[in-house]
Amino acid sequence: MQRSAVTQIKVRKVAAWPITFYRSAVGKKWVMAITGIMLMGFVLSHMVGNLKLYLSREEINLYGEALREIPGHLLPRTVFLWTIRLGLIGAFALHIHAAVSLTRLNRKARPVAYQSERDYIAASFAARTMRWSGVIVGLYVVFHLLDLTAGTANPDFVRGDPYNNLVRSLERPVVGIAYIVANLALGIHLFHGAWSIFQSLGVNNPRFNNARKRFAQGFAALIVIGNVSFPVAILAGVIKQSCEGTPIEEPCAGSGAFGEKN
Amino acid sequence: MSAPKMHIKVTAWRQSGPDAPGAFKDYDVNDVSPDMSFLEMLDTLNERLIENNEEPIAFDHDCREGICGSCGMMINGVPHGPERGTATCQLHMRKFNDNAHITVEPFRAAAFTINKDLSVDRSALDRIVEAGGYITAPTGSAPDANLIPVPKAVSDTAMDAAQCIGCGACVAACPNSAAQLFTSAKLAHLNLLPQGQAERWDRTIDMVETMEMYFGSCTNFRECEAACPKEISVDFIAMLNKDYVKSQLKQRRLAGQVFP
Ligand code: SF4
Ligand code: FES
DSSP, X not given: OOOOOOOOOSOOOOOOHHHHHHHSHHHHHHHHHHHHHHXXXXXXXXXXXXXXXXXXXXXXXXXXXXXXXXXXXXXXXXXXXXXXXXXHHHHHHHHHHHHHHHHHHHHHHOSSOOSXXXXXXXXXXXXXXXXXXXXXXXXXXXXXXXXXXIOTTOTTOOTTOHHHHHHHHHTSHHHHHHHHHHHHHHHHXXXXXXXXXXXXXXXXXXXXXXXHHHHHHHHHHHHHHHHHHHHHHHHTTSSBOXXXXXXXXXXXXXXXXXXXXX | OOOXXXXXXXXXXXXXSTTSOEEEEXXXXXXXXXXXXXXHHHHHHHHHHHHTTOOOOXXXXXXXXXXXXXXXXXXXXXXXXSSTTOOGGGOXXXXXOTTOEEEEEOOOBTTBEEEETTEEEOHHHHHHHHTTOSOOOOOSSOOOTTSSOOOHHHHHHHHHHHTOOOOOHHHHHOTTOBOHHHHHHHHHHHHTSGGGSXXXXXXXXXXXXXXXXXXXXXXXXXXXXXXXXXXXXXXXHHHHXXXXXXXXXXXXXXXXXXXX
């Protein structure tokens, strides 16, 4: 029988420690896990912070202001916020770079696909669509920043008035629905990702392995329910925008979910 | 009294050599006893093909008792077929219905060259073992038993890992063609035991990096675990990940010696 040499898909090179580590696929997965944790921390605090939307315009605007003031007078204004932002941008970039490079490696590892139909037994829908859910979330984040941070995608943008910006943006049905779709994709991504983190970091023990899955499910559900509630509440008119003409500095009684309707 | 015979329709991948084009071909196999193993069903088909002066279907097999890891093919899109924890040679035809239509295809991965039909060269797995899947021990008279105490739980877990027969079904099952389950089993059965400690960190680096020369990366689909005839757990993959990161950190302390 004729035998051919084993096909190699990657060259093994020795380099300085962090480079060798990141060059390896296991190292890249470790980086994806660590950056995943950072991004999960962001997503959670972002969702919790936005709950202030239900209180009043004043509350959420003060929250936005407080983020810029951390940590009081120890640092100039926004220095801390920008440190966090740069950290998150770095984490986001590394997470995407590792994902793209691993995807390319994995394509090379099976150049000829199965010619008969594959029957998957264990792989969940979430696991198999990680790349798609990731791309949807990534694109949405870009739009979200243009819409609500830079304001370029939001004609009614008023700097320093996140309440107005959010309500004005999400009450456009197309944006509200895009927001819901993106958050469902995020939930699917988290459903597999949050579990995967434990595995990639080697956090494994039969005593708590079931809890890892439950944590991932709970976390994904929490984020989706919290985030999707905002556009739903705005589109349904539960969160009201009735502060026209009220200067930003003044409390606006008709805002939030509990304010008086007028 | 023998059970009634079954009729099976087989669609098999035919390919005359590594670089030849391949295609599926349909066969009807009558006289299949439900007590036959899957390989015996293929033997029956091959006997008929030989009688008709046709080329028999090549497939790998050796022990036929589920311990050598030679056999293995995609059976209806699942490595080793529908029965969990069962190698192809241990799969019985009674697990299929009469008149079943069964499609067989070779394991596919960049590192797995198709020798012929369903026979696949899986020697890339051997390269991983060569890179560190051993311990260095003085030979000579056998040491006294129980000289080195090993906690029961540890030896049990090491034995679970040592069950891997190197069939490559984990690679075949993985959408990324990753060999993580195989490598993690080969690492764990040594890394867990006292005898494996001396070379633990070098072994981990060498075997993982050799694995990555040929195979894809793990995205935690868990298809490998479902396909493995020895039901090796993905818990060993977590151990591989942890040991690889640790060994990278340990190597760093030896940087002066590792990198000139
Ligand atoms: S881990 Fe299981 S599927 Fe993979 S080679 Fe070993 S026995 Fe086969
Ligand atoms: S032939 Fe040896 S395991 Fe199947």
